[in-house]
Amino acid sequence: MFYCNFISLQILYCNIGNPQSLGQQPITFFREVLALCDHPTILDKSETQGLFSADSIERAWKILDQIPGRATGAYSHSQGIKGLRDEIAAGIAARDGFPADPNDIFLTDGASPAVHMMMQLLIRSENDGIFCPIPQYPLYSASIALHGGTLVPYFLNEATGWGMEVSELKKQLEAAQSKGITVRALVVINPGNPTGQVLAEDNQREIVEFCKKENLVLLADEVYQENVYVPEKKFHSFKKVARSMGYGEEDIPLVSFQSVSKGYYGECGKRGGYMEVTGFSADVREQIYKVASVNLCSNISGQILASLVMNPPKVGDESYDSYLAEKDGILSSLARRAKTLEDALNSLEGVTCNKAEGAMYLFPRIHLPKKAIEAAEATKAAPDAFYARRLLEATGIVVVPGSGFGQVPGTWHFRCTILPQEDKIPAVVSRLTAFHQAFMEEYRD
Amino acid sequence: MFYCNFISLQILYCNIGNPQSLGQQPITFFREVLALCDHPTILDKSETQGLFSADSIERAWKILDQIPGRATGAYSHSQGIKGLRDEIAAGIAARDGFPADPNDIFLTDGASPAVHMMMQLLIRSENDGIFCPIPQYPLYSASIALHGGTLVPYFLNEATGWGMEVSELKKQLEAAQSKGITVRALVVINPGNPTGQVLAEDNQREIVEFCKKENLVLLADEVYQENVYVPEKKFHSFKKVARSMGYGEEDIPLVSFQSVSKGYYGECGKRGGYMEVTGFSADVREQIYKVASVNLCSNISGQILASLVMNPPKVGDESYDSYLAEKDGILSSLARRAKTLEDALNSLEGVTCNKAEGAMYLFPRIHLPKKAIEAAEATKAAPDAFYARRLLEATGIVVVPGSGFGQVPGTWHFRCTILPQEDKIPAVVSRLTAFHQAFMEEYRD
Numbered sequence: 001m002f003y004c005n006f007i008s009l010q011i012l013y014c015n016i017g018n019p020q021s022l023g024q025q026p027i028t029f030f031r032e033v034l035a036l037c038d039h040p041t042i043l044d045k046s047e048t049q050g051l052f053s054a055d056s057i058e059r060a061w062k063i064l065d066q067i068p069g070r071a072t073g074a075y076s077h078s079q080g081i082k083g084l085r086d087e088i089a090a091g092i093a094a095r096d097g098f099p100a101d102p103n104d105i106f107l108t109d110g111a112s113p114a115v116h117m118m119m120q121l122l123i124r125s126e127n128d129g130i131f132c133p134i135p136q137y138p139l140y141s142a143s144i145a146l147h148g149g150t151l152v153p154y155f156l157n158e159a160t161g162w163g164m165e166v167s168e169l170k171k172q173l174e175a176a177q178s179k180g181i182t183v184r185a186l187v188v189i190n191p192g193n194p195t196g197q198v199l200a201e202d203n204q205r206e207i208v209e210f211c212k213k214e215n216l217v218l219l220a221d222e223v224y225q226e227n228v229y230v231p232e233k234k235f236h237s238f239k240k241v242a243r244s245m246g247y248g249e250e251d252i253p254l255v256s257f258q259s260v261s262k263g264y265y266g267e268c269g270k271r272g273g274y275m276e277v278t279g280f281s282a283d284v285r286e287q288i289y290k291v292a293s294v295n296l297c298s299n300i301s302g303q304i305l306a307s308l309v310m311n312p313p314k315v316g317d318e319s320y321d322s323y324l325a326e327k328d329g330i331l332s333s334l335a336r337r338a339k340t341l342e343d344a345l346n347s348l349e350g351v352t353c354n355k356a357e358g359a360m361y362l363f364p365r366i367h368l369p370k371k372a373i374e375a376a377e378a379t380k381a382a383p384d385a386f387y388a389r390r391l392l393e394a395t396g397i398v399v400v401p402g403s404g405f406g407q408v409p410g411t412w413h414f415r416c417t418i419l420p421q422e423d424k425i426p427a428v429v430s431r432l433t434a435f436h437q438a439f440m441e442e443y444r445d
Numbered sequence: 446m447f448y449c450n451f452i453s454l455q456i457l458y459c460n461i462g463n464p465q466s467l468g469q470q471p472i473t474f475f476r477e478v479l480a481l482c483d484h485p486t487i488l489d490k491s492e493t494q495g496l497f498s499a500d501s502i503e504r505a506w507k508i509l510d511q512i513p514g515r516a517t518g519a520y521s522h523s524q525g526i527k528g529l530r531d532e533i534a535a536g537i538a539a540r541d542g543f544p545a546d547p548n549d550i551f552l553t554d555g556a557s558p559a560v561h562m563m564m565q566l567l568i569r570s571e572n573d574g575i576f577c578p579i580p581q582y583p584l585y586s587a588s589i590a591l592h593g594g595t596l597v598p599y600f601l602n603e604a605t606g607w608g609m610e611v612s613e614l615k616k617q618l619e620a621a622q623s624k625g626i627t628v629r630a631l632v633v634i635n636p637g638n639p640t641g642q643v644l645a646e647d648n649q650r651e652i653v654e655f656c657k658k659e660n661l662v663l664l665a666d667e668v669y670q671e672n673v674y675v676p677e678k679k680f681h682s683f684k685k686v687a688r689s690m691g692y693g694e695e696d697i698p699l700v701s702f703q704s705v706s707k708g709y710y711g712e713c714g715k716r717g718g719y720m721e722v723t724g725f726s727a728d729v730r731e732q733i734y735k736v737a738s739v740n741l742c743s744n745i746s747g748q749i750l751a752s753l754v755m756n757p758p759k760v761g762d763e764s765y766d767s768y769l770a771e772k773d774g775i776l777s778s779l780a781r782r783a784k785t786l787e788d789a790l791n792s793l794e795g796v797t798c799n800k801a802e803g804a805m806y807l808f809p810r811i812h813l814p815k816k817a818i819e820a821a822e823a824t825k826a827a828p829d830a831f832y833a834r835r836l837l838e839a840t841g842i843v844v845v846p847g848s849g850f851g852q853v854p855g856t857w858h859f860r861c862t863i864l865p866q867e868d869k870i871p872a873v874v875s876r877l878t879a880f881h882q883a884f885m886e887e888y889r890d
Contacts, residue, residue, distance in 0.1 A: 021519035031484040038746070039480035041473070047492040074466035075706075075713040109554050109716065112740040120591065142739045146565065148593075261520075268520040269745035271554065294587045295557040299744045300714035301483070 009396035012428055014416045017193070017360045019266030023421045027265055027326050029319040030308045032056035034270075034301055037063055037072050055317040063304055072300050078293035080107025080274070081300070084307040088274060091310030095225075096240035100276065106288065107274045107306055109298045111223050111259040114275040116143050117291050118219060118255055121284070122184045123149035129176050131186035131216065133164070135363065135405035135413070137193045152176045152183050155408055158365065161354050162197040164188070166206050173214060185217035186210075191224040191235065191358030194405045194415035196338075198233040198358040204241045208252065217253045218242075223273070224359040226263030229335035233357050239278065253279035260305045262360065264330040272302025337418040337425050338362070344429040345416075348436045362416050363402070372443035384412040390439060395431035454841035457873055459861045462638070462805045464711030468866045472710055472771050474764040475753050477501035479715075479746055482508055482517050500762040508749055517745050523738035525552025525719070526745070529752040533719060536755030540670075541685035545721065551733065552719045552751055554743045556668050556704040559720040561588050562736050563664060563700055566729070567629045568594035574621050576631035576661065578609070580808065580850035580858070582638045597621045597628050600853055603810065606799050607642040609633070611651050618659060630662035631655075636669040636680065636803030639850045639860035641783075643678040643802040649686045653697065662698045663687075668718070669804040671708035674780035678802050684723065698724035705750045707805065709775040717747025782863040782870050783807070789874040790861075793881045807861050808847070817888035829857040835884060840876035 013022060020026065032052045037060050042048045048057065064070040066083025079085065085102035092100035108114040122128065123144065129152040132140045136153075144151045154172045156162040169186075176183050188207060190199045199207075211218045220238040228235050242252055260272035277288060297303075312327075313319040338356035345353040345364045353364035368376075368383050376386030384401035391397055402413030420428055458467060465471065477497045482505050487493045493502065509515040511528025524530065530547035537545035553559040567573065568589065574597040577585045581598075589596045599617045601607040614631075621628050633652060635644045644652075656663045665683040673680050687697055705717035722733060742748075757772075758765045783801035790798040790809045798809035813821075813828050821831030829846035836842055847858030865873055 016520065018520045020516040021514060023514065023516075026518045028486070031486075035480040035484035035487075038483055039476040041476075042480075042496050045496055047495045050492045051487050051490055051496070069466060069468065071465040071468075071714070073471045073712045073714045075461065075463045109744060110740070116740075139739065146736075146739070267518045269516070269518045269742070271742075271744035291591075294584065294591070295555065295561075297714070297716075299554060299716035299747055301746050302744055 011396045013398050015398040015400050018268050019419050022419045024266050029313055029323050033059050036060035053319045055319050076297045078297050080303045084303050087307040088310045096237055098243040104276050104278050105274050106292055107298045107303045109271040111257040111273040114257050119143045119147045123147040126150055129181040129183040135194050135407055140187050150181055162195040163203055166210055169210055185219050187219045189221040193359050194361045194363045196356050196359045196361045198228050201236050208242045212252050220256045222256050223259040223262045228358040229338050230357045249278055260309055264327045265309050270302050270305050272305040274306050333422050340425055349440050360417050363413050366412050368412055369443045369445045388414050391435055394435045456841045458843050460843040460845050463713050464864050467864050469711050474758055474768050478504050481505035482749055498764045500764050521742045523742050525748045529748050532752040533755045541682055543688040549721050549723050550719050551737055552743045552748045554716040556702040556718040559702050564588045564592045568592040571595055574626040574628040580639050580852055585632050595626055607640040608648055611655055614655055630664050632664045634666040638804050639806045639808045641801050641804045641806045643673055646681050653687045657697050665701045667701050668704040668707045673803040674783050675802045694723055705754055709772045710754050715747050715750050717750040719751050778867050785870055794885050805862050808858050811857050814888045814890045833859055836880055839880045
């Protein structure tokens, strides 16, 4: 444990979307099934009945029967185990009200490798551009850089709750084209990271229309699909939005990324995830499969978990009540924490924070006094990095400066997760408030 | 199940190193520990004592205590959980008799991502070359191609049991340099894939000396380190060989790849592995860490399993006897299968097969009659691909043509695993023998 400055302060990690590292407990049913699939020889022992729920045992048998030879230690098909993809496709269809095809699912070790795969395929040279929101989750900038492409930014509009604006997209597209960049795809993160907004359905339709018109692959990062905290907003997948606009498979190339790391499950360490790939030609599909097969397959526990999060216990199952209580407990607590932190941030002098609608983050804007900016420059730090460092030193609270995600030049932000356990939130609020007041006093113009 | 031609023949998969898909059972102790770490709430229940060995329970507690917050569902350090790296480093030190540093260990989802990471870092442009053995495991050619580099081949000498020859290395190095290629690293696979040889220690010393002299990074694929079947050969890690020659950390940059997919464990589906990285500057280490951190971390079950294979039960542990019986049962059966298949292949007209010393493969050479080569050409197939296809159609046996791995031009081979369960080996031998005789009759010159 790292202690701060003069006082011994426990570090409060608000920097990474890693819920279980901060005490969030895994969903019991999911872990029961994983344990049984890891060690199936206990499945028919009598003691197992006393230790595991009946439906976890039943589900484990079902999953084992979906695996050729019940071999959970074998490489699977490079897209993932077919029976698990069937369950995921059924889960997507139930979520969206539109059909999903198991052959469109590629299971991966978390969402990151799926993003890399698509970048690998989309980027041919530095003249290929990928539209990314600013602020963005740095996986995208890193992956584009690693694959030698060009990140084409579009700025989210903080004033409209981090909405996307087609006028901005058009402006940036023209600017890129004038530099000889061929923009091939558009990344959208919904719910947003680091910005925490949930896109309005109208806004999603505009994006679909734009991609359709400009022949862009729509790369939809939908890993926070279960993390929506306000009653007036709902998650809609981009595939559902496109289909409900009447666009079919052949009309728009669309990739949706999902992960077991987020949602109410928060199983970051399991590295499970998938992408659903629709609207590509058979040739391109062949190439995606080829790239997927270079690493043989994703880890089977992660594959199983991805099928579980898309097909959790149902009404009538023995685990249903406890599953629901665990899930609702986590999500309603996250919603309370989001609101408390949002309010606390908005009560600070010179800080404005958009509504915490979804995901796991707040991205407040800090209006720093000129003296603070000069003090930062004197230490060769970005002003928000300077603020974040001072915050850490004074309080033990770790946040990520906005400059790590990109922001409108001359504005300053930080990303703060809503993940500290609820009993820690008052300490986050009081320490942050006291620090901010002192900081503003110190640097008041 | 796919059935052949006219007769209903069960497919016999001899194409992929995927032991558990063919019925090899996992090591019980490893799976007990994984299940307990997946669902730790059962650890202190009384029924658990009846279902799990005492040392698996003890080990699970120990591992949980090595994980911050006991959170097996959290992202770990991007190199992997420190306590597990400690165990792996201790295992390497015990294996080699030379110290190993946990800070040199990078845990990865199987060995493949580790190889990609190193290629990512080594290859700057198509003018950067990576020495690869021919025949080679196609992960290397794929990874070099994906990262835009140039594969510089060196041919293994079939006549000396697939030995490496420094004269060949020198010749190919000069040839590459004359084309403007900067050769940056040398890949060596020991025990060999697809060739199944175990390098003699003298040969390893020559390779170390060559890399040292030519300033090459030595990339040692050592994933088959537990798969040695002949008493006269022993596995020596390249690090051990280098250190025993007096070369220290600073003298030679060396990466060793290990995986949970091979050995007697064969846990392909778990995607666990690591690389041990020594002899690089702090700058380069920083870059390796940066690339590792893009995907956050490897899966925790795979990390745990990697620590278990490098630190299995010891004398006196409750599981030791059963562990040893399972391990020896698998390895001695693999050795018998290897020998039976090697002898059967060598008894075939026009087939020569080097000794099956290690790994999981045989790579026999087939001297095809001219008429067979012409028949292959008429179907636009490589002669060994033609042979493999005819073999599959006639017998249900799946092998991989040598052309998939590379071979001396004008020679023809196939790779055949030794992995079908022992009761299937007589069928492999008799079907293969009958097919080969008929094939040779059909195409005799």
